[in-house]
Amino acid sequence: MRALVVEDDKDLNRQLVTALGDAGYAVDTAHDGEEGYFLGDTEPYDVVILDIGLPKMDGISILEQWRRSERKMPVIILTARDRWSDKVTGMDAGADDYLAKPFHMEELLARVRAQVRRASGHAKAEIECGPLRLDTKSARVTCEGQQIKLTSHEFRLLAYLMHHNGRVVSRTELVEHLYDQDFDRDSNTIEVFIGRLRKKIPVDVIQTVRGLGYRMSQGADEV
Amino acid sequence: MRFNSLAFRLFATSAAWTLLVLPLAGYLIYSLYRDDVQLSFDAQLKKLLTALAIDSMNTTGDAPVPPQNLYEPLFEVTNSGWYWQVRPIDGAPGRTLVSPSLASAILPSPYAKKFPTDNTGTRWMNVPGPTGETIRILEVIDTPGHEPDKTKYSVIVAGPLNWLEATVAKFRNRLTTALSLFGLGLMAVTLFQVRFGLLPLRRIEKGLTSIRSGEASKLEGQLPAEIEPLQNELNALIQSNNEIVDRARTQVGNLAHALKTPLAVITNEAREDKSPFAVKVAEQAQIMRDQVGHYLDRARMAASAGAIGRVTPFEATADPLVRALERINRDKGIAIYLQVAAGAKFQGEKQDLEEMLGNLLDNACKWGRKRVQLKAVIVAPDGKVRAKRLVVTVEDDGPGLSAEQRAKIGKRGMRLDETKPGSGLGLSIVSDLATSYRGSMSLDASPLGGLLVRLELPAV
Numbered sequence: 038m039r040a041l042v043v044e045d046d047k048d049l050n051r052q053l054v055t056a057l058g059d060a061g062y063a064v065d066t067a068h069d070g071e072e073g074y075f076l077g078d079t080e081p082y083d084v085v086i087l088d089i090g091l092p093k094m095d096g097i098s099i100l101e102q103w104r105r106s107e108r109k110m111p112v113i114i115l116t117a118r119d120r121w122s123d124k125v126t127g128m129d130a131g132a133d134d135y136l137a138k139p140f141h142m143e144e145l146l147a148r149v150r151a152q153v154r155r156a157s158g159h160a161k162a163e164i165e166c167g168p169l170r171l172d173t174k175s176a177r178v179t180c181e182g183q184q185i186k187l188t189s190h191e192f193r194l195l196a197y198l199m200h201h202n203g204r205v206v207s208r209t210e211l212v213e214h215l216y217d218q219d220f221d222r223d224s225n226t227i228e229v230f231i232g233r234l235r236k237k238i239p240v241d242v243i244q245t246v247r248g249l250g251y252r253m254s255q256g257a258d259e260v
Numbered sequence: 261m262r263f264n265s266l267a268f269r270l271f272a273t274s275a276a277w278t279l280l281v282l283p284l285a286g287y288l289i290y291s292l293y294r295d296d297v298q299l300s301f302d303a304q305l306k307k308l309l310t311a312l313a314i315d316s317m318n319t320t321g322d323a324p325v326p327p328q329n330l331y332e333p334l335f336e337v338t339n340s341g342w343y344w345q346v347r348p349i350d351g352a353p354g355r356t357l358v359s360p361s362l363a364s365a366i367l368p369s370p371y372a373k374k375f376p377t378d379n380t381g382t383r384w385m386n387v388p389g390p391t392g393e394t395i396r397i398l399e400v401i402d403t404p405g406h407e408p409d410k411t412k413y414s415v416i417v418a419g420p421l422n423w424l425e426a427t428v429a430k431f432r433n434r435l436t437t438a439l440s441l442f443g444l445g446l447m448a449v450t451l452f453q454v455r456f457g458l459l460p461l462r463r464i465e466k467g468l469t470s471i472r473s474g475e476a477s478k479l480e481g482q483l484p485a486e487i488e489p490l491q492n493e494l495n496a497l498i499q500s501n502n503e504i505v506d507r508a509r510t511q512v513g514n515l516a517h518a519l520k521t522p523l524a525v526i527t528n529e530a531r532e533d534k535s536p537f538a539v540k541v542a543e544q545a546q547i548m549r550d551q552v553g554h555y556l557d558r559a560r561m562a563a564s565a566g567a568i569g570r571v572t573p574f575e576a577t578a579d580p581l582v583r584a585l586e587r588i589n590r591d592k593g594i595a596i597y598l599q600v601a602a603g604a605k606f607q608g609e610k611q612d613l614e615e616m617l618g619n620l621l622d623n624a625c626k627w628g629r630k631r632v633q634l635k636a637v638i639v640a641p642d643g644k645v646r647a648k649r650l651v652v653t654v655e656d657d658g659p660g661l662s663a664e665q666r667a668k669i670g671k672r673g674m675r676l677d678e679t680k681p682g683s684g685l686g687l688s689i690v691s692d693l694a695t696s697y698r699g700s701m702s703l704d705a706s707p708l709g710g711l712l713v714r715l716e717l718p719a720v
Binding site (some may be wrong): 046049052056090094116117118119120121122124125127128129133135137138140141142151155238 | 312331451513516517520522523524525527528529531532545549553580581583584588589591592610611614617618619
């Protein structure tokens with residue numbers, strides 16, 4: 038899962054990046070409006086945290102332009118402007134949720150999870166895939182009740198596949214959604230991680246669709 | 261017309277003046293007329309007396325002779341009030357002559373009653389006549405042939421005083437009627453004058469009312485020169501009032517922005533750390549966060565409390581809120597039903613209505629299961645409430661609150677200083693906002709199963 042944080046306050050930006058990173062997201066960051074707009078317009082994010090009061094370009098304009106050019110990723114507005122008129126403006130501009138500062142990081146993470154889940158079509162906090170169960174709240178994966186120990190890269194890969202179970206996910210898509218923009222994008226690394234994952238979970242859960250990508254089998258949503 | 265009003269003052273002074281002057285003028289005219297009538301009556305009596313004296317005394321004999329012509333036919337009519345009489349004085353023997361009108365009666369002599377003479381040698385006396393009515397008697401003492409050594413005769417002419425009085429009374433009645441009508445006319449003119457003269461003030465009053473109700477943003481129209489400066493000053497005041505409110509809002513917003521981001525940083529930083537110091541910081545930051553929110557809300561409220569004449573259409577305000585909240589809660593699949601009386605308008609700031617509705621709907625969406633209902637109706641003024649009211653209800657089908665819980669929250673919402681921030685329901689700010697508009701908030705159980713919040717607000 039890739040997240041973008043657009044926040045001009047350096048400390049808050051750092052806290053958000055840390056918290057999201059700890060929760061298993063690959064995080065890109067922008068400190069002003071123009072940079073934030075550019076990233077959101079070019080990179081495929083699974084969720085965006087957007088401040089309203091930004092230098093160079095305000096959050097509402099950024100959001101409107103994204104939506105105009107059909108960028109549909111979930112956007113959570115994070116702002117000190119907590120009047121309902123501000124919230125309405127934000128929601129009308131195309132935001133998916135709105136969180137007023139000061140906020141609790143747990144609250145933000147919960148909302149981020151909810152948006153990611155909703156975008157991939159899951160209603161519950163837990164996603165099941167055959168014997169596998171992903172608890173999005175605690176960022177843990179269990180296999181038939183047993184917790185599986187995963188590195189953060191492995192977790193991200195598995196979580197992304199489970200969020201999009203039932204369809205084929207290409208290697209390119211995985212690369213785009215799993216690593217932040219500074220990561221060296223070599224699609225071979227994906228195969229390496231898939232290999233490692235298959236050693237930790239039942240082998241047939243992740244199916245390789247030749248020439249297309251990967252697919253999770255026995256997704257609960259398919260039944 | 262109110263007692264303490266310009267119109268009353270003008271009208272009262274004018275009326276007082278009229279009430280004082282008209283009777284005085286009436287009395288003066290009446291006196292002049294009465295004197296005039298009296299004088300001409302006296303002059304006529306005097307003329308008759310002179311004629312009688314000349315006619316009866318112009319004789320060479322020792323006795324008076326009956327007058328030939330006295331020019332007054334009423335001397336011939338019995339008891340007409342007009343009499344003459346020639347009679348020797350001091351009981352001396354001699355001939356007595358009387359007018360036919362006197363029949364057998366004898367007129368008393370002013371001489372005998374020792375009335376003084378005037379400078380022409382005439383005596384005047386008012387006495388009851390033969391029929392009991394008051395008559396005025398004139399008398400000269402003369403001798404036949406005007407010779408001093410002959411017997412002295414009292415020559416008397418009398419006329420009816422009640423005739424005089426009747427004439428004067430008739431005049432007085434007419435005068436009173438005329439002056440009363442004139443007085444009423446004056447009052448009517450004054451009333452018209454006052455109304456017409458004060459018409460521009462009425463226009464100011466109307467203008468101010470429409471400013472308060474938000475129909476106009478300033479005092480319109482061409483007003484008379486005397487109150488034009490007032491109009492200009494008022495307009496300037498209204499404008500500066502609006503500017504102050506807007507400025508206060510902006511400053512409060514800026515303060516909010518400036519404080520909240522650092523607070524968010526501190527809170528998050530402190531919660532990462534588990535040392536006692538960090539715990540303390542987190543705890544204090546939480547308090548600061550609550551306090552900042554609490555007082556910023558109230559600062560905004562104070563700013564809007566001074567605003568004059570803003571009107572907010574209800575539906576246009578509620579619609580975007582409902583849209584936003586449905587979007588925020590779309591995973592929950594909650595439906596917000598909106599039922600608003602056509603043309604419902606809130607008399608107050610748009611932002612304040614948004615805050616109230618936003619908080620209430622947000623709560624309802626949070627607690628409700630599938631259905632939230634927002635209704636707004638206009639309640640016409642009745643005996644208890646003078647102004648039109650906008651009654652808003654927000655209800656949900658959630659678990660609701662028990663009667664005790666409702667009573668507790670309702671009570672806390674009543675007074676601002678006891679309302680601690682962070683009640684969790686956001687109802688305290690709603691209640692405070694409603695109160696600041698002289699409205700009210702009350703809680704009840706909804707037929708849908710959850711909480712029903714009822715707001716009464718001023719409408720236009």
